[in-house]
Amino acid sequence: MKPQDVLAYPSRVLADDQRQRFFDDGFLVLPDYVPPAWLERLRAAMAELLDRSRSITQSDAVYVLEEGHSARDPRLHRVSSPQDQHPAFWAFMTDPIMTDLAADVVGPDVKFHHAKLNVKSGKGTQGFGWHQDIPAWPHTDFSPVTIGIYIDGCTADQGPLTVARGSHNGPLFSMYDDAGNFVVKIRSNDLGWLTDDRIASITGGPGTTLLLNCRAVHGSAPNKAAAARPLLLPVYSSADSFPYTPSPIPSPHQGDVVRGKPARFACFDTRPVEMPPDWRFGYKPVWAHKKPAY
C-alpha cells in the first residue's frame, strides 16, 4: 500500500504529526514505547536463547556468534527468527502493541515477513555498515517497515542504530561489492552525500522503539560498552505487498497476516530494486563474506 492510501485510514497509535514524520523522514522514534511487563517477558525469553547458544561453537542459521563466544561466556551478534525459537517473541510480534503500530504506517491489513534479534554483546567487534534493507528482500512496493525495540535501551557507546534522514526518498544503492559478493553494504564512493547533519543516532531507554522504512539508509558501529545491546527487529508489510524472492531469514510465519485480512491484489511501486543472489539453494549470510562486518 502506498503512503497516501495508508494515510487515508485513521491512526490507532501514532499522532498525525508522528505518522507524517515517519513518511517524511523514513523513520520515527518512540521513546519508552514498550511497557516494562513486555520487556521482562522478552528478556526472560532472550536469556533462554542465550543459554541454549552455549552448546554452539560456530555461527549457524539461528545464532550468529560474536567473537569470544564460549559455553562459559555466551556472546551473540544475532539470533535469526527469534519468534520460531521462543513463543514469547511471536506473542509479542502478533500483539496489538506491535500490529496496531505497524498498521499506522502500512495500512490496516498487516503481514509478517521476518525478524531477528540483534543482541550485540558487549565489547563486540561486529557492527553493520551503511546499507538499505529492501534489496535483501525485495517486495512489490516499499511498504515494508522494520520495528526495532531496544529491550534494555541503548546508549551512545553501545553502537546505536543510525539513520540517514530522508534517504528513503533517494536512490537504492548496490549491496554488492566489487567482487560481486552480496555484502549488504553501500560502497564508500556512493556515500559522498551522507553528511553529519543528516544522520540521526537512535538512543533511548528500555522499550524505545524505532520504525524504519525499508529504503532508509542505516547502519551501526560495534558495541564498545560492557553491556549487550539487544534490539528486536520484526519486519511487517502491507498485506498487498508481496516479496519477489525467498527470504534470507526464513520462517514458517512468513506471510502470516497478523492484523486485518489477506490481499487479493498486489500493490506495485515500479521504482527499480537490485535483486539479491538466488537464495533458493541456501543463503550465504553477510557475516560469512568477511569479518568484522563493519
Ligand SMILES: O=C(O)CCC(=O)C(=O)O
Ligand atoms: O542492530 C543494529 O545496530 C543494526 C541492524 C541493521 O541494520 C540490520 O539488521 O539491518
